[in-house]
Every structure is written in structure tokens, then in C-alpha cells.
Amino acid sequence: MATIVSYTARPRRLMHAVLLAFAVLIGVGSYALVGLGRFDELPPNLLEYGIGAALLAVVLQVAVMWRAPYTDPVILPLVVLLNLLGMALIKSVHAANQIYGLRSSATAERQMLWAVLGVGLCVAVIVLLRDHRHLRRYTWISAVAGGVLLLLPLLPGIGDSRNGSRIWISIxxxxxxxxxxxxxxxxxxxxxxxxxxxxxxALAGPKVLGIHLPRWSDFGPILVAWGFAMAVLVFQTDLGTSLMFFGLFVVMLYVATDRLSWLVIGAVMFLPPAVFAATQMSHVRTRITCWLDPLSGANYGGCEQINQGLFGLANGGITGAGLGEGRPDVVPHAESDFIFTSFAEELGMVGAFALLLLYLLLVQRAIRAAVGISDGFGTLLAGGLGFAMALQVFVVVGGVTRVIPLTGLTLPFLAAGGSSLVCNWIIAGILVRLSDAARRPAARQVDGPGAAPAARTSPEVMA
Known part of the structure; x- marks a missing residue:
């Protein structure tokens, strides 16, 4: 006879608090070093900045202890550290622009205000979303909302074009x-x-060139996703965003069906429109040209941003010029699109690899939650959000370093920008809830004499 027993998991509240404290200490210390590097003195608002960062960390700790005690203790400290490092770099760029008489709209103080809003929404997700499976009720509402949001910049009067892409709204x-x-x-x-x-x-259809294609009746959803991605590419001339959305859907298809053919089909479907954009759209064609040969005499003037970014990367060397010691003022949009260049210049190749390691660890924790969670919806959601973050980091860093053509995406939590920061904090809140569900202990079935084996056992608590 099978009996049901329970076991106690370790919530890891103390580890979460310690890691948050370290993240705040490193972030505030970086902010102080920027002031010493630029002006040979501590920033005058260092105390207020440190208190504000500490209060945000305390709010996050209380929310986790109250509503998600079994969450992965690494997710939120990583996010806080990335956010604070980003504000230190934004402070460095803004100070450099002030010193050399350049105009800069982004400031660390403004980014801190966006961070407060983002943390508030993250806490709201943790507190109010008691079970992530409730989100499944809004599947089609999310589809409509996503489509409307994606096409809003095309509306006259509120749509705003910047740097060749129409992906903003202004009200x-x-x-x-x-x-x-x-x-x-x-x-x-x-x-x-x-x-x-x-x-x-997952049902296999006809086999072509050794690849099992899906049945024609199942091809509808990928055509719809492809259509939205192409609308962004053609009408908003934004290759990066269209790649992110279409790639997100195709990878989630692969996770759901475990069929490699979906990845091949997605790549084949996206390639022709990408070639069309590279040859027929001047904005995209310029970025392709700057990717292939930015330093030639004919292209140098039009590729100033990527060239100055490459010089900044080279100036950083192995260990960097030091926080507050770089020249991000010579790189256009050094606080947003090219903040990775600013980071690598001031902290060097060592710092750049450390930053990428932080992102890698954050994505790994999202995937770990996807593997440990018990329901398919949570697995797909955690895996999709983790992949979206990984793809965004790859596209941005790859564009800055000329691995791929430059796009208009920004590094999550690091780059200046309120919309990106706030929405990524919401994603962090969802990942906290998913991680808590994956690690939360449940009743475990133990086989007695003559009982059938248990169909499922609770996952072990992960460190």
C-alpha cells in the first residue's frame, strides 16, 4: 500500500539576503569609484544612492520571504547587481559628457527612478501571482495585447522613428x-x-531531405508568428526585434515538441526576408555594410558608431582603463545601445567576460527552473523567457563586437531606458515565481509492499 509522506525543504532565505547584500555593496562601490575616477571625489549623492539601493534590496527580500521562500536565491541578486552596475556605467557616461561639453539625456538618477518602478512591479508579481498557472487563462488575451503593442508604433501621431527604426511611441x-x-x-x-x-x-508529417516536416494543418501558428515578425521587419525596419520574436516562438516550439525540424524550418523561413531587408532597406543595408567593412574610407563616416565602439573596446585592453577613467563620450549612445563598449573599456576584457558570465548564470537559472517545474506551461514559460534574454544579450554583444550586424536592442538591466528596465524587472518577478514553484516541496509518494511505483516524485531542492 502506498503512503504519502512529506519532507522539509530549505528555503535559503539567509543565502538570498547575503547575496543581495553583496550585490548592493558591489553596485554602490562601483558608483563611488566612478565619482573618484571622474572627479577625484566621492559622488555627493552617494549616501542617498546607497540607502535607496539598500531599501530596494530589503523590499525584495521581504517579498521573497513572504510569498516565494523557496525561490532560487541567485536570480534576484544577479538582477540587482546588473541593474546597479548599469547605473554606475550610465553615471560614468553622463559625467564624461559633462566634462567634455556634450549633451546627455540619460542619468543614473533617472535610471534609479525607473528601477524603483521596476522593483515595485516585480514585487507586485511576486505577491499577487500566487500560482503561475493562472496566467494560462489569459493565453488569447496575451496574444491580442502583444499584437497591439507590437504594431502601436505604426499608428500616426504617436509612432516615433529613431535611428531608422520605428519602434517607439511618444505621448x-x-x-x-x-x-x-x-x-x-x-x-x-x-x-x-x-x-x-x-x-x-509533435506529430511527424512528410519527410523531405531527411527532415520530418510538420503536417500542413499544423503550420498555421508558425505562419502567424512569421507574419508578425515580418511586419516588424518591413514596416518598422527593426531586424533585431523581429528576430527576437520569431526566434522565441521557434525555440519554444522546439522545447514543446522536441523536434529539431522546427528550428530548421524557422531558419529557412526567416532567411529570405532578412536577405530582402539587407538588400532593399537602406537602414538595414547600412548596418550590413558597417558590419562587413566599417573602417574603409568609403564607409568610415557612416559607420562612426561601430568604429568608435571598436576603439573603445581596444582601449580597455585586458583589465580596463578603470571605472570613471574611460572615454565613452566619443561613442554615440554609449549609455544605451553601446553600454557594453563602455563597460568593456572601463573594466577590460576581464570585466566583459565577467558580465557575460552573470548573464549566462541568470539564463541558466531560468532554464533550471524550467527543468524543475512540474507543469508544461511553466516549463515553456521559464524556458521562453530565459531564451529571450539569452538571444537579446547575444544580439547586442554580437552587434557591438561585429560578430553579427548591429541592431537596436539593449542589454537587459544594464542599458539606459525605462521601458526595457521596467519590463525586464517584470520578467524577473515571473522567474522568481516559476523558480519558487519548481523548488517548493510537495507530498512525496513512497511505495509500500505490493504498491505500484510512484508516477512522479517531487524534485530535489536545488541549491
């Missing part, structure tokens, strides 16, 4: 990038849609 002097919020909505839709149709989509 009453305030700008917002709705694609960041659409990313969350589409991840929810893809997870809810695919978990209910994964068996149908």
Missing part, C-alpha cells in the same frame, strides 16, 4: 518601447498555446 513628451512589453505577452501566449497543442505539433 505627452514621454517615450516608450512597446515591444519590450509585447515580449512578455507573446511569451505567455506561446506557452499557453503550445502546451495545449504540443501533441498535435
Amino acid at each position: 505627452a513628451g514621454n517615450s516608450f518601447q512597446p515591444a519590450e512589453l509585447a515580449k512578455i505577452a507573446f511569451a505567455l501566449f506561446f506557452a499557453g498555446y503550445l502546451v495545449s497543442r504540443r501533441d498535435t505539433l
Whole structure:
């Protein structure tokens, strides 16, 4: 006879608090070093900045202890550290622009205000979302909301074009990038849609060149996702955002069905529109040219941003010029699109690899939550959000270092920008909830004499 017993897991509250404290200490210390490097004195608002960062960390700790005690103790400290490092770099760029008489709209203080809003929304997600499976009820609402958000910049009057891409909306002097919020909505839709149709989509259709193609009746969802991605590419001339959305859907298809053919089909479908954009759209064609040969005499003037970014990377060397000692003022958009260049110049190749390691660890924790969670919806949602973050980091860093053509995406939590920071904090809150569900102990079935083996046992508590 089978009996049900329970076991006690370790919530890891103390580890979470210690890691948060270390993140705040490193972030505030970086902010202080920027002031010493630029002006040979501590920033005058260092005390207020440190108290504000500490209060945000305390709020996060209390929310986790109250509503998600079994969450992965590494996720939020990583996010806090990335956010504070970003504010230190934004402070460095702003101070350099002031010294050399250049205008800069982004400041660390403004980014701190956006961080406060982001942390508030993250806490709201942790506190109010008691069970992530409730989000599955809004599958089709998320699809409609994501589509509307994605196409909002095309509306006359509120759509705003910047640097050749129409991905912003501007209302009453305030700008917002709705694609960041659409990313969350589409991840929810893809997870809810695919978990209910994964068996149908996994059925093999005809075999062509050794690849099992899906049945024609199952090809509808990928065509819709492809259509939205192409609308962003053609009408908003934004290759990076279209790649992120279409790639997110295709990878979640692969996770849901475990069929490699979906990845091949996705790559084949995205390639022709990308070639069309590279040859027919002047904005995209310029970025392709700067990717291939930015230092030639004919292209040098039009590729100033990527060239100055490369010089900044070279100036950083192995260990960097030091916080507050670089020249980010010579790189256009050094606090947003090219903040990785600013980071690598001041902290060197060692710092750049450490930054990438932080992102890698954050993505790994998201995937770990996806593996440990018990329901298919949570697995797809955690995996999709983790992949979206990984793809965004790859596209940004790859563009700055000329691995791939430059895009208009920004590094999560690091780059200046309210819409990106706030929406990524919401993602952090969802990952905390998913991680808590993956690690939370449950009743475990123990086989007695003559009993059938248990169908499922609770996952072990992960460090």
C-alpha cells in the first residue's frame, strides 16, 4: 500500500539576503569609484544612492520571504547587481559628457527612478501571482495585447522613428518601447498555446531531405508568428526585434515538441526576408555594410558608431582603463545601445567576460527552473523567457563586437531606458515565481509492499 509522506525543504532565505547584500555593496562601490575616477571625489549623492539601493534590496527580500521562500536565491541578486552596475556605467557616461561639453539625456538618477518602478512591479508579481498557472487563462488575451503593442508604433501621431527604426511611441513628451512589453505577452501566449497543442505539433508529417516536416494543418501558428515578425521587419525596419520574436516562438516550439525540424524550418523561413531587408532597406543595408567593412574610407563616416565602439573596446585592453577613467563620450549612445563598449573599456576584457558570465548564470537559472517545474506551461514559460534574454544579450554583444550586424536592442538591466528596465524587472518577478514553484516541496509518494511505483516524485531542492 502506498503512503504519502512529506519532507522539509530549505528555503535559503539567509543565502538570498547575503547575496543581495553583496550585490548592493558591489553596485554602490562601483558608483563611488566612478565619482573618484571622474572627479577625484566621492559622488555627493552617494549616501542617498546607497540607502535607496539598500531599501530596494530589503523590499525584495521581504517579498521573497513572504510569498516565494523557496525561490532560487541567485536570480534576484544577479538582477540587482546588473541593474546597479548599469547605473554606475550610465553615471560614468553622463559625467564624461559633462566634462567634455556634450549633451546627455540619460542619468543614473533617472535610471534609479525607473528601477524603483521596476522593483515595485516585480514585487507586485511576486505577491499577487500566487500560482503561475493562472496566467494560462489569459493565453488569447496575451496574444491580442502583444499584437497591439507590437504594431502601436505604426499608428500616426504617436509612432516615433529613431535611428531608422520605428519602434517607439511618444505621448505627452514621454517615450516608450512597446515591444519590450509585447515580449512578455507573446511569451505567455506561446506557452499557453503550445502546451495545449504540443501533441498535435509533435506529430511527424512528410519527410523531405531527411527532415520530418510538420503536417500542413499544423503550420498555421508558425505562419502567424512569421507574419508578425515580418511586419516588424518591413514596416518598422527593426531586424533585431523581429528576430527576437520569431526566434522565441521557434525555440519554444522546439522545447514543446522536441523536434529539431522546427528550428530548421524557422531558419529557412526567416532567411529570405532578412536577405530582402539587407538588400532593399537602406537602414538595414547600412548596418550590413558597417558590419562587413566599417573602417574603409568609403564607409568610415557612416559607420562612426561601430568604429568608435571598436576603439573603445581596444582601449580597455585586458583589465580596463578603470571605472570613471574611460572615454565613452566619443561613442554615440554609449549609455544605451553601446553600454557594453563602455563597460568593456572601463573594466577590460576581464570585466566583459565577467558580465557575460552573470548573464549566462541568470539564463541558466531560468532554464533550471524550467527543468524543475512540474507543469508544461511553466516549463515553456521559464524556458521562453530565459531564451529571450539569452538571444537579446547575444544580439547586442554580437552587434557591438561585429560578430553579427548591429541592431537596436539593449542589454537587459544594464542599458539606459525605462521601458526595457521596467519590463525586464517584470520578467524577473515571473522567474522568481516559476523558480519558487519548481523548488517548493510537495507530498512525496513512497511505495509500500505490493504498491505500484510512484508516477512522479517531487524534485530535489536545488541549491
